[in-house]
Amino acid sequence: MTGAEPEVNVSDRPDLQHVDVRYVAGLARIALTAEEQREFQGQLDDILDYVGKLTELDVTGIDPTAHAVPMANILRDDVARPSMDRDHMVQNAPASVDDAYVRVPAVIGEEH
């Protein structure tokens, strides 16, 4: 694999008011400048401090809501349909080969 994942230990008891911005940006696949890292660190700490107020509430026995209008198992018939136009999809890719394939950097096989 290319590129090194930042290694950070997550402790058993999460520190709820402090984000390791560098680590999390790594998980989110976003490169941050040092300045962005500093700026986000303070802002995200403020936001997490604020959202920490949810711990004031006792939520024992409360079911979580994933969707506000409950529904489950919405199924449809498995019918073959025309897919999106391939040429248009390939044109949308930032790099392509022979107007037919999306060009990507090598995923496997590189030494580093």
Added chain:
Amino acid sequence: MPDVTELTLHSAAAALARKDLSSVELCQALLDRCAAVDERVGAFLHLNREAALADARASDDRRATGQIHGPHDGVPIAVKDNLAVAGEPCGCASGILDGYTSPYDATVIAKLRSAGLVLMGRTNMDEFAMGSSTENSSKRVTANPWDLARVPGGSSGGSTAAVSSGSALAALGSDTGGSIRQPAGFCGVVGLKPSYGRVSRYGLVAYASSLDQIGPLTRDVRDSAILLQLISGRDPQDSTSLSEPVVDYAAALGQRDISTLRVGLPKEYFDVEGLSSDVRHAVEAAAKQFEELGAELVDVSLPHTEYAIATYYIIATAEASANLARFDGIRYGFRDMDAEEDGLLEVYRQSRAKGFGTEVKRRIILGTYVLSSGYYDAYYLRAQKVRTLIRNDFLNAFRSCDVVLAPSAPDIAWKRGEMTSPLQMYLADIYTISANLAGICGMTVPCGLSSEGMPIGLQVLAPVLGETTMLQAAYAYEQACGGAWCPPEL
């Protein structure tokens, strides 16, 4: 030719039916208005001059041969830059979608087309709908038509400013935490967020899938009803869309005896820190207006109101971090070509670093954090449980009332650049985000001006699928206040 700044969608449709004007004339007049004011307002990102005029001509031909597709055939409309229109850019006002064009029509777009409406252009927004002022657009500044130094609100600020400034008769926006209702209040227009599932989200670029809904921005309540009816309904392409029949909302508008209406006033909403006295008085005056119309005012309680913002910013950012993972520089939009030599991971990291704006990065990082190993239960799961409590608050409140009144924001539109802390801006969403969390419908109607002469918005909230009652209440209020759309001086 009537003044387009004074027309509504329904008055334009009536003028077309009377042959007082043609769709081409109407379309050209709106494009002219846009040319005259949009350099200052900044509502549009993309105008379809030729395509719109060609579609207008086709509509005029249909009308000449008696083959119109419905009463609104030939009426132009604008759409937010996060709705897919086949062959057009769909950039979400982001750099990461530069060069992208939609391969298909969103369901709402297909519905508008089949009703003969003309798509005139795409409007500015906060990047990926993340923001409350449209200042997070990576493309251009959008000003509030009532005071060009102020923000139009957001994230549907472009759609709202287009309608308010006279460049569009009506527009579609999207609302994840207030992105239709808050700007409508800031710009003195009508904005409606349907109940979750009422309108198909197919072709809406996803921000927070369990909260997003598409809805209309219009100059009056009747237009809001008309557009809601045009875009609503079950869609096999969106499994969360609801199959309940769509109502003829416009026909129902005057059909409610307001003396049977119970109007709820949540006590927590009037204790919010930062609620300006002008906004408070305007909303209290609106409640009094309902009372004069014969409605019964009821005190209700939404006890978990103070937890709504925290809940929202956990759930919305968590969903956003997953939804925006697809923007990785591979299949569409922007790729940092220089990063290719450093391998795939660097292509992801650098394309996302350069393609996304600051607020989008901030929310993705927050969302990634609250979903990450060791934090999920503490944040995301807990927020989903509090969401249940907030939803139950509304279920309880709607046992004793039919609609709830609220401000659309604690204060009038702020000045551009004034809101410097992200958290401070999140806190201004207090009156709108609960409706998204609870899945209920809500709409904003203008309810007066502040001492600075800026519009104030009144929100009318109703239960899931309570659109008919909500529109009837808003219509009754609008009619009692004179009912006429009042454009700002530009």
